[in-house]
Amino acid sequence: MQKMVWLGCLALIGGMMTLTSTSVIANEPVPSISDIMVELNNSKKGIHPKFGKLLKGKSEIKWETLTDDAKLYADLAAALGKNKPEKGDEASWKKLCSEYAADAKALSEAVAKKDLEGLKKAHAKLSKSCGPCHDAHQP
Numbered sequence: 001m002q003k004m005v006w007l008g009c010l011a012l013i014g015g016m017m018t019l020t021s022t023s024v025i026a027n028e029p030v031p032s033i034s035d036i037m038v039e040l041n042n043s044k045k046g047i048h049p050k051f052g053k054l055l056k057g058k059s060e061i062k063w064e065t066l067t068d069d070a071k072l073y074a075d076l077a078a079a080l081g082k083n084k085p086e087k088g089d090e091a092s093w094k095k096l097c098s099e100y101a102a103d104a105k106a107l108s109e110a111v112a113k114k115d116l117e118g119l120k121k122a123h124a125k126l127s128k129s130c131g132p133c134h135d136a137h138q139p
């Protein structure tokens with residue numbers, strides 16, 4: 001019985017944590033470029049390196065566990081272009097952001113379809129997106 005109560009508590013805390021992490025996108029204003037980059041690309045906790053490790057690893061992919069991260073990837077990448085970078089011209093920013101959002105959407109769709117080749121392809125494209133955008137727009 002005691003154990004059940006504990007499990008209940010854990011489930012509740014888990015639920016609250018999910019809520020706070022998704023509220024990043026639910027809330028106005030739009031998350032900043034920096035927030036989006038940290039959430040997606042932080043080398044330790046970011047979603048992009050997390051997928052990278054998984055794709056390099058040998059263990060079988062548990063698709064169900066990737067759905068939330070994949071959706072957040074697509075949503076945050078889509079929000080990036082609503083920001084205005086401190087550096088670089090607007091046309092270039094719009095173009096790079098729309099490519100980034102399209103690749104993240106492809107990643108999310110590949111996860112939904114359990115399409116390993118599609119996931120690898122989208123992830124590889126996203127891995128190559130960093131340099132060009134940072135060169136043009138990172139202050």
Ligand code: HEC
Nearest residue numbers: 033034037038041085096097100126127129130133137138
């Ligand atoms: C479409 C443009 C774009 C793409 C693509 C992009 N970035 Fe960024 N990134 C930026 C900009 C602009 C900044 C600077 C944000 C600032 O300082 O306000 C930044 C900042 C960062 C930061 C510093 C965040 C912080 O404030 O602590 C990291 C880390 C980062 N990017 C990693 C990556 C990685 C890794 C990739 C590729 C997998 C990537 N970015 C792809 C535009 C982009």
